[in-house]
Amino acid sequence: MSAPARDVLASSAPAASRSGAGEPLVLHEDRFFSAEPTQRRIARALYEETRGLPLVCPHGHVEPALLAENAPFPEPTALLLIPDHYIFRMLYSQGVPLEDLGIPTRDGTPVEGDPRRIWQRFAEHWHLFRGTPTRAWLDHELHEVFGVRTKLSGDTAQAIYDEIAERLQSPEYRPRALFERFNIELLATTDAASDSLEHHRTIRESGWKGRVIPTFRPDAVLRIAAPTWRDALAAFERVHGAPIGDQAAFVDALATRRAFFKAMGATATDHAVVEPYTAALRPEEADALFQRARAGEATPADQRRYEAHMLLEMARLSTEDGLVMQLHPGAFRDHNGVVAARFGADKGADIPVATEYTRNLQALLETYGNDPRFTMVLFTLDESTYARELAPLAGHYPALRLGPAWWFHDSLEGMTRYRERVTETAGIYNTAGFNDDTRAFCSIPARHDLSRRVDANWLAGLVARHVIDMDDARPMARALAYDLVRRTYKLDADA
């Protein structure tokens, strides 16, 4: 009984350091499992069965150029810090200017350019991340991907920087080599409707066997009130190869473009809205809105109705071409206008809002939710909807699957809450398996490992309380880690 407690307490005792002043960095074998010995023992047994399964990544934001070019990664700061809004927003929230973290300004005003100084600043604030998934992920990356064996701190920052920088030089750290070492079975990227998919073409034609596929994300051409809409439409017309003069032509062009994405390997589309409102418009109403947009006169209210209609159109096209439709509502983007004006979008200031699904999705689900050809994967940033709206909807409509705990909720407690609130009504088989949803390529194994540990531990809690037995738990663990995501995203068919 006392052994684990002694281990834990002992971990605070100073230990022999491998690199100068630092404490040893250890990833505990049983991390994220319950301290209760019975549950922990079962969790370990279940995790053993899933830890080695290939990683399936049907939704994420890795740049395909990375794997097309297969160039060495730059130094540690550019790789791990600058692109990670989880990291720099936390330092910003504690008063560190974004300029000091090397975040580029829109107008080119100079910012900190020395990656070692940025890395040092970050390491000195590492304590801010105690108890957060960012810390769990990064400790995993440092230890498992880069072989670091010393805890990050102000004292160890430069030595660790050197260690990573050195590794990044070697061929084993090229993107494709890591892709293989990470045991990634499939990686989907997210691509604008007007994307040429040239990097995807390069990958396919390279002879490399890694499976990297695009995802069709037409948001930019559907937001008719955005100041950028007309440019987005123009770009779309260019890849389409013809002008698009009315709503019917626009929908046809979208269908054609979806077919191109599908031919390039896509199995899914992705759609982000603030509110998941769906409603059918008559053809002439939809066209009137499209014309208003072309004239630069569409209002936010127009956009709301147009997007509501276009979600139905996208669902209809999915019943025809079989692409899985992903819907991500509820993020209020770029809440901090001051930061957005100076640094641009995606700077850690996207804030969730309460989201209504039951009434908003009725038009779409009634119309297409009973269709066996259709699959919709639904996400939320509003956990109050898990048990209240999402699980009852997914526990009824054949087309609906619930995406995993998303973004702010992709964490030990967040994923546990998701399972506890969803399963009793929807079961696990109406959920879509795990998505890492990341642009941080090197964090992919860490995210899957955390998810597999949390699910193993959650299942172990059910077994330990005799809600299910091990005969149930084993296939459930495998389903959550591997089978469900393949089935949901229709990945079994081709390879």
Place this chain on the structure above:
Amino acid sequence: MSAPARDVLASSAPAASRSGAGEPLVLHEDRFFSAEPTQRRIARALYEETRGLPLVCPHGHVEPALLAENAPFPEPTALLLIPDHYIFRMLYSQGVPLEDLGIPTRDGTPVEGDPRRIWQRFAEHWHLFRGTPTRAWLDHELHEVFGVRTKLSGDTAQAIYDEIAERLQSPEYRPRALFERFNIELLATTDAASDSLEHHRTIRESGWKGRVIPTFRPDAVLRIAAPTWRDALAAFERVHGAPIGDQAAFVDALATRRAFFKAMGATATDHAVVEPYTAALRPEEADALFQRARAGEATPADQRRYEAHMLLEMARLSTEDGLVMQLHPGAFRDHNGVVAARFGADKGADIPVATEYTRNLQALLETYGNDPRFTMVLFTLDESTYARELAPLAGHYPALRLGPAWWFHDSLEGMTRYRERVTETAGIYNTAGFNDDTRAFCSIPARHDLSRRVDANWLAGLVARHVIDMDDARPMARALAYDLVRRTYKLDADA
């Protein structure tokens, strides 16, 4: 320490089967209790004190004809599957057509008619229910009510069907015999305002001692915008024995009908609304709405105001006749129009919506909530209101009691969340005890057993953390299982 863990892991080893190919079906003695040994030991001790208490069922949907006629139950599929929307909605959500499950169509289009094939289909999808209360309830029914000792699966489906079918022939499986074996002290049904209560009369006059009472549910005559309203009013006029020409006459007729229900044993009324809005209208406004309804011209907005007013009227009548008023808001009924059109209502497509109580109930609670003659039992499908609105309201208003975790939340995790969110503000004595709320007669013991186990375990968690001691926990366990429901529903007086 290691014994329970070994038990659990061992349960996946193949074991001697009693009936052909199946694994043994075992209900673990400590199921649903924490794996932590101290808490588990206390939970067991508390559960031992409540497991044998009679079952009090003040709110449910069992057909009174069942106990009036006391005929043998039909075969297993008609008894256990066809009427249970928890079961068929889950199979439907995974693509099994409702036709294949024998759900009758409204237009008489033929559906699967072979109960054994339906049972087989269900058994082959039994894994979908892993981790759901439906599985816990049905395993309990199979084991405890029907003596099944083999796990349900595709392989064992027919043998188990035979076993149940055989038992249903015997007199011990007639409804009244089961009622007695289940140790049901009282069973309330739910009955339309225009119901003749003939089955209740038959039961009362039969000499059988089982206590079965009606509940007055006037929803159909209050929904003035529903296309069925005029038929509902006509049926109500027939039982009333006179035409009802204005609002005053309508309220008088309702009062008379409540008195009839009360004379037939009722102690409560029941009211379902989407939104728990309450507001007093002037008499002439209420009458104008009633006249508009009679003319077939009432709008949804009219109905909203009328229902808001009639909830106040129902509360007023409760202060006079003492009937306990139950309010169940927040279900958006028949969300899937396609299924509703083909199969009718109550097909597993009722989806909760976010619900506001603080502002909506103010008119009613201010006016009647301080009246010692009045008791209101309030339910919710929106768990975010437990700690935010419901516990503060129940912790203040003398008339208010919170109903148990309802519908989707009547589960291990759901009931635990309810206790954790409600108790710290409202205590347990402002809650109404357990309701099984079921139309599945044979599931009644399973539901009470689950509730008693969850409450025992929750209390054990408080004892183990020294929040309360065993002197507190024992009467609390009894209150939650038995005393509170009797007091809330005024069942102590008569028998």
Place this chain on the structure above:
Amino acid sequence: MSAPARDVLASSAPAASRSGAGEPLVLHEDRFFSAEPTQRRIARALYEETRGLPLVCPHGHVEPALLAENAPFPEPTALLLIPDHYIFRMLYSQGVPLEDLGIPTRDGTPVEGDPRRIWQRFAEHWHLFRGTPTRAWLDHELHEVFGVRTKLSGDTAQAIYDEIAERLQSPEYRPRALFERFNIELLATTDAASDSLEHHRTIRESGWKGRVIPTFRPDAVLRIAAPTWRDALAAFERVHGAPIGDQAAFVDALATRRAFFKAMGATATDHAVVEPYTAALRPEEADALFQRARAGEATPADQRRYEAHMLLEMARLSTEDGLVMQLHPGAFRDHNGVVAARFGADKGADIPVATEYTRNLQALLETYGNDPRFTMVLFTLDESTYARELAPLAGHYPALRLGPAWWFHDSLEGMTRYRERVTETAGIYNTAGFNDDTRAFCSIPARHDLSRRVDANWLAGLVARHVIDMDDARPMARALAYDLVRRTYKLDADA
């Protein structure tokens, strides 16, 4: 393993009583810690490091007159029951008339005047508080502050009354003596904008070393639609020493008054609104609303816009004078008009409402949330916003800190939920440490002790699951108990 379980179960065995008929009152050394032995051991170790730290109380409602006059407390009922709405609302919710509890009526209608009979009534209903923080706090007060060693009950009520009453006579129970014994480092009161702060002046001039500071709360002069607004403005004009004829003069007067509060030691302001709506008005719009208020013609809609604007003005003044701005939205005050009419405000009928932060606070946060001179402490009664809105906002804006679990949520489960929902996104360093927020002076140590135990136990859960290690947990425990509150409320500078 079995020892703790035996202890717990044994606690229900009758034990030798110290004072007549009662059971012994024991505060278990490990109360509120997990029953799981590893976690409990770690929790105990962490709690040992914080239990003795001084109490910092930056937000509360103790009357400064108490410490200015330092008179003996009255008898137990007037000290512990009459002012505590947590207590009398619970008895009221179970049908005990407020008159019987000695709550004074507004019109002077006589109420129960015998404190011993009130105390007896309370003791006989003590079981209602099982599982509530009120019981945990009061048991702590009885045991630790008053040395009571017998459980409260109807049988022991009078003996315990005598025991407390006797202690209250002695000099050790004078307010200042208790302040020192409680180890209070700082106590902030809450004071109307028009308060003369004479009691604060008395304390400062008395030579006593206890640090008691005011907090500037201008709500009464900002609620322009309240019937009491013109009286509040008149009182404010009197302390200001000049008439206030327009909006510009009003804002100047507020700035002047803030400076006075600051000179008297204040480091913060406090603002209560129903909805945290913020929006800038043009100067002439704001002045028009002020003039409408002066004419007695301001509507609730006017007040909504005016308060939204004045929150921005208060933030602006904070950037200038450095006072920390506290915002407490979401309480619907005096929900029960009948009780309010008879007994006045603050009678346990304030009920939370769902609260929106993301959109409502954007204007304020965009404008001032990036300013290093500004600190805003934000509270909520709507737990669904913890993970959805508040943690993402606090994890981005430099000015924002989240106040602790507030009011109904200041409890074992409530504080645990807060940590679990906030930390993974915002970390702990964007939270503001503990506030006791109490007017019950003798409950201050109980509240801090509960908070320190809950935080130690939560951290222990992270350590036991290897999310953090003891090197992380120790400074985190200290930060939560002591460092964060001092830093947030800018208490380090002066003393």
